[in-house]
Structure formats: structure tokens, C-alpha cells
Amino acid sequence: MLFDPTKLLLLAGPCSLESEATCRPVAEMLTKLAKQHPELNIVFKGSFDKANRTSLNGDRGPGLQEGLALLAKMKADYGFPVVTDFHERQQAAAVGEVCDVLQIPAFLCRQTDLLLAAAATGRVVNVKKGQFLSPQEMEFVVNKLREGGAKEFWQTERGTTFGYNNLVVDMRSFAQMKALGAPAIFDATHSVQQPGAAGGKTGGRREFVPPLARAALAAGADGLFIETHPNPAKAISDGPNQIPIEEMPALIASCLAVWKAVRGA
Template identity: 55%
Template sequence: MKKLMVIAGPCVIESEEMVMQIAKQMKEICDRLDVEYYFKASFDKANRTSISSFRGPGIEEGIKILKKVKDTYALKIVTDIHEPWQAEVVSDVVDIIQIPAFLCRQTDLLVAAAHTGKIINVKKAQFLAPWDMKNVVTKIEESGNRNIMLCERGTSFGYNTLVVDMTGMQEMKKFGYPVVFDATHSVQKPGGRGNATGGNREYVEPLAKAAIAAGADALFFEVHPDPDNALSDGPNMVYLNEFEDMMKRILKVYEAVR
């Protein structure tokens, strides 16, 4: 049976020390679970709710830290970009370039990412139907890159609420590329705290299990040693010390349906 692919890490690089701690523990956990692991962290969170919210160390320092993770633990790296010029800068270090949901229709960003030749993981916007991602796929393909992954991360359902349509993953799989389910962003409550995003992490595990049963090829999680005091996305992140037991239960579903 093919190994389950897992993309996971902190929402944002809070410090080099924390990133290295999380990467070390996640590598150990994923080695024990025998899953294909990619470490993910953002160097900049450009779409925070408040202008005063923590954004990260920036691209120069952030890439240095991600390179240290890669070199120290021999891990594959994922990070997101927000502007076309960032694609080439990150391409020397990362294995997957991630396109944020709000930016998934930005042609110049998609083209720049495609030209790196890296795997491109595009998050489906909260406002798009799954079949509308065909146009996103075409932009990347016509830019000479067929290393594509599509990511489900919930759909807007009224104010401050997301809902997950599990049939959407099957719709996106029709394009012929792997589909990732983002289990932690799917439980967000965008802007739900007024000046910050809320969330409900208790639904992460059941949604991840449902996504695997519905045909997801990979899972995405944000993990943190202390989510309640994290500098970004705390309410929907998984406790690092609970991740392994949660994944053992999810893997039972994966084994059953595969």
C-alpha cells in the first residue's frame, strides 16, 4: 500500500528554536507511523486579519531557517508564497511551493511558481467551486508544469463559517492530480474573533477521517506545542503531543479504504 502523505508544521515561523523542535518531533513521529512527511511553515502570513498581527520573520530569515530544517533532519519542505518574485527565491530550498487559497486565481503568481519546476500545491479558494479549479490547473499546465496538487480547505458558508463538501475532492481528482485535505484550516472561523480568526480543533480528526474515506491522497495539518498561545491560527491547530495518537486513528481509516 502506498504511504499516506502528510504535510504538517507550525502555521508560521515563530522562532528558529521552536521550528527545529517541531521538525525534530514530527520527523520522529512520522518515521514511527511510516508516512511520507513534508515539513511546512510560513515565513510570512500576508493575509492576517489585523494589521498588528504577527506575520513571521520574512523571506530572507525564514528561508535560512527552513534550510536548516532541511539539512539537519533531511526533511522535504513546504512553504507558501504571496508574490511572484518569491517563487524563485524559495525554490532553492523548498520541495513544494504552496499557493494560498485567497491567491489561487492570481495568474502571475501561478505562472512564476510553475516556472520553478517544483510541485505546486494550490489551495482551493473558500469562494470557488471545486470544478472551477480547472482554470487554475490549466494556468500551471500551460506554464510548463504538471507537478500539481490541489488542496481542499473548506468553503465559505455564511459569515465567519466554513463547511467541507467531501464530494469536492472527487470533483478535483477528475483533473488527474493528487488532492490534499487541509484538516486544520477547514475548521477555521475566519475573522470569528473580530480582530483574529477563530476555529474549533475538536473537528480536525473527524474531518480528516472523512476526507481519507472520501478519497483524499494527502493530509495537511498545522501543529504546535502550545496552540492556545501560538502567534497565528492557534484555535484550529493540533497539539503536538496529541498528533501521533490522532494519526494512528486516522491511519486505521486509510488502511481500511485503501
């Protein structure tokens, strides 16, 4: 099992893998965090293809082959397990050869063939709860994974559509999703997105990441998903939501304090 209930699970990395020059500073920062906080269970994340960009003109990233090569390099050089999302069932086998965790994007969380393909790799599967789903509806997603033979799977809350260009996080979600028998993670950066609100691209309010992350842990979340970047202003995707790498140590320290307090540590 990759999930360890005695440690705070942290899935962190850039939104898009972009390049080695983007990934290495993030991995180096995470290495320092791991040494400083042995109670963290860190998984390095990054997307090889941003397939659901708002605009056709949006940069989608390095692509499958180059992206997997980057993830393999980060795994070999820094020792972290790695996770990436995929969008077509035909990609599952190749992703499973490199990644310890396969992620199902929120918009695709009910795609049966995608879920079964991920389960068939034997790797951990992390499913983002769709913005259009209630926590209770994740029961059917979880059942598909169980019936597909997934050995370990996680659920990630990333906010629910609340009117136009806005998301809201229902803190009851974590208890409801955990009741389904799988860990519940909070996606702190995508939950502050403002989808399509920035003139053909997604906007966001990163200043709300810290309070929401701490609130989620206080509500019982088992882990955090946080996108972080050396220079969010120059990120090819989700720049307004990503945390600058220099702000991560203080953010994680405050989150660990809440996590420990909830568990009586």
C-alpha cells in the same frame, strides 16, 4: 515525483515558522512519526509571512530571508522536504531555491502570474482551493499550471465559505478534484477556521480536526495538511486551529487506519 500513491502524504508544521524554538520540537515529533509509520510521506511546512492577517496589528512572522533560512535548516537537520506559501511572484525564485514545494494561498489561487511563477521554478506546486471556488472551478487553475510547464502539482481543499465566519467541507470535492488529474489533499486545520470571528483575528474549532480528517480520507483524499505547534495558545497565528504536538501521534494513527481501510491495506 514527490507524491507517492502508496504512502499517505502529510504536510505538517507550524502555521508561522516563528522561530527555531518553535520549529525544532515539531520537526522532532515528525521524525518520530516517520520512524513509527514508514507509510507516511512527510513534508515539513511553515509560513515565512502571514500576509493576509485579519488585523494590521497581527504578527506576520520572520519574513522571507529568515524564514527560508529556517526551512533550509529543518531540511538539512531532519531530512524532510519542505513547503511554504508565497504571495508575490517576485518571491518564487528565492523560495524555489530552498523549498521542494511552493504553495499558492487560497485567496490567491486564481492569480495567473503567481501560478506561472511557481510553475517556472520546476518545483512541486500545491494550490489551496479558494474558499470562494467550487471543486469544478479548479480545472482552470490546474490548466494554468499545466500550460505553465509545472512538472507536478497538488490541490488542497480547505473548506468553502458558508455564511459569515464559517466554513464547510464538501466531501465530494476530493473525487471531483482528483478527476482533474492531480492529487487532492485535505487541509484539516484551516477548514475548522472561523475567519475574523475572534475580535480582529481568526478563531477556530480544533476539536473538529480529527473527525473531518478521517472523513476526508474515507472520501478519497490523497493526503492531509495539518498545522501543529508546541503551544497553540502562544502561536502568533491560527492558534485555535493548530494541533498540540503531543496530540499528533494519536491523530495520525487514527487517520492511517482509515487510509489503509479505504485502500484495502
